[in-house]
Amino acid sequence: MKSIFGLFLILLLAGAKSAQSQSVKVIKFNQLNQLVNQPNDTLYVVNFWATWCAPCVKELPQFEAVRQAYSDKKLAVLLVSLDDKSDLTRKVNPFVRNRKIRSRVVLLDETDLNTWIDKIAPEWSGALPMTLIINKQRKIRQYIGKPVKEGELTTIIDQYKL
Amino acid sequence: MKKTAFLSMLALLLTVALMSTRSLSDGYKVGDTVQDFKLKNVDGKTVSLADKKDAKGYIIAFTCNTCPVAKAYESRIMALNDEFASKGYPVLAIQANDAEQSPGDSYAAMQERAKSKKYAFPYLHDESQAVARTFGATNTPHMFVVKKDGGQYKIAYIGAIDNNQRDASAADKKYVEEAVNALLSGKSVTTTSARAVGCGIKWKNA
Numbered sequence: 479m480k481s482i483f484g485l486f487l488i489l490l491l492a493g494a495k496s497a498q499s500q501s502v503k504v505i506k507f508n509q510l511n512q513l514v515n516q517p518n519d520t521l522y523v524v525n526f527w528a529t530w531c532a533p534c535v536k537e538l539p540q541f542e543a544v545r546q547a548y549s550d551k552k553l554a555v556l557l558v559s560l561d562d563k564s565d566l567t568r569k570v571n572p573f574v575r576n577r578k579i580r581s582r583v584v585l586l587d588e589t590d591l592n593t594w595i596d597k598i599a600p601e602w603s604g605a606l607p608m609t610l611i612i613n614k615q616r617k618i619r620q621y622i623g624k625p626v627k628e629g630e631l632t633t634i635i636d637q638y639k640l
Numbered sequence: 641m642k643k644t645a646f647l648s649m650l651a652l653l654l655t656v657a658l659m660s661t662r663s664l665s666d667g668y669k670v671g672d673t674v675q676d677f678k679l680k681n682v683d684g685k686t687v688s689l690a691d692k693k694d695a696k697g698y699i700i701a702f703t704c705n706t707c708p709v710a711k712a713y714e715s716r717i718m719a720l721n722d723e724f725a726s727k728g729y730p731v732l733a734i735q736a737n738d739a740e741q742s743p744g745d746s747y748a749a750m751q752e753r754a755k756s757k758k759y760a761f762p763y764l765h766d767e768s769q770a771v772a773r774t775f776g777a778t779n780t781p782h783m784f785v786v787k788k789d790g791g792q793y794k795i796a797y798i799g800a801i802d803n804n805q806r807d808a809s810a811a812d813k814k815y816v817e818e819a820v821n822a823l824l825s826g827k828s829v830t831t832t833s834a835r836a837v838g839c840g841i842k843w844k845n846a
Contacts, residue, residue, distance in 0.1 A: 564806075592803065595835055603778040604779060605778045623778075
């Protein structure tokens with residue numbers, strides 16, 4: 479048991495270390511689906527955002543805070559940028575670097591929402607920001623179709639007893 | 641004991657599921673009859689759907705001054721009016737963001753925008769946000785095509801303008817254009833809704 483915890487800690491530290499100098503990976507929907515539907519009991523906090531979306535930018539620190547607060551729990555924050563792929567080096571990467579974002583950031587390279595959205599959030603209109611809290615194994619799925627309020631994330635996360 | 645816990649969890653999940661479907665059903669769906677509204681245009685006059693007696697319908701665009709997606713689509717909204725106003729489907733643009741949350745969307749800023757861009761269509765201020773709520777508009781831009789049927793207007797299409805926010809010429813599905821063209825030729829609309837990434841409407845603080 480202890481060794482598993484130790485291993486988990488090492489993985490976590492390794493993750494944190496590599497995140498310090500992360501450059502944002504461009505992924506397709508299938509890869510996103512795999513990332514958030516892994517066969518484990520980690521709770522995924524998945525936030526859809528964009529650098530051009532002011533309320534998204536404003537709420538990002540809350541996701542960073544949650545990642546930090548639950549760093550010893552089975553929780554992963556994934557920030558999914560819906561910026562255009564052509565803005566990756568000019569806007570998204572500098573943004574992530576300047577704001578020292580250490581949560582995992584990916585850029586979803588899918589221009590047409592209608593080809594994939596029903597598979598992950600059929601209730602979503604497309605308005606940003608949007609957040610999903612999910613774990614397939616534990617059948618947890620919470621949709622937040624607006625900016626998260628202060629403290630809202632922890633209230634939701636705590637009810638799932640990590 | 642375990643079973644009770646499981647059942648209560650199930651009940652909780654069901655409640656969450658029901659709540660999310662309920663919020664989905666807020667606002668108009670395709671086929672619904674639209675309640676007419678009166679909103680102040682940038683010229684100070686009030687506009688309602690009933691004003692244009694010869695309209696066959698309207699292309700209603702919930703949009704704003706500030707959202708980058710709305711800006712990216714602005715010229716396409718103008719082009720829709722250029723193409724379809726004379727054919728009986730003029731554009732009505734509605735701005736519903738709360739000016740307190742989004743100062744760039746104040747009535748004065750709207751007047752400025754409409755003037756500098758020479759909008760050939762009304763740019764209406766939904767100050768109370770009641771119209772956006774009734775329609776179920778969630779983001780900018782968010783389009784509703786309505787068709788006159790008897791004396792009433794019915795929703796024929798809800799959603800995106802096309803399927804490429806960044807580049808109009810790269811869009812291979814022009815939802816609004818296709819919907820209006822179908823209505824004009826008396827056909828039924830093939831794609832009646834499509835979602836698009838956009839900025840959430842800035843609602844007033846409750």
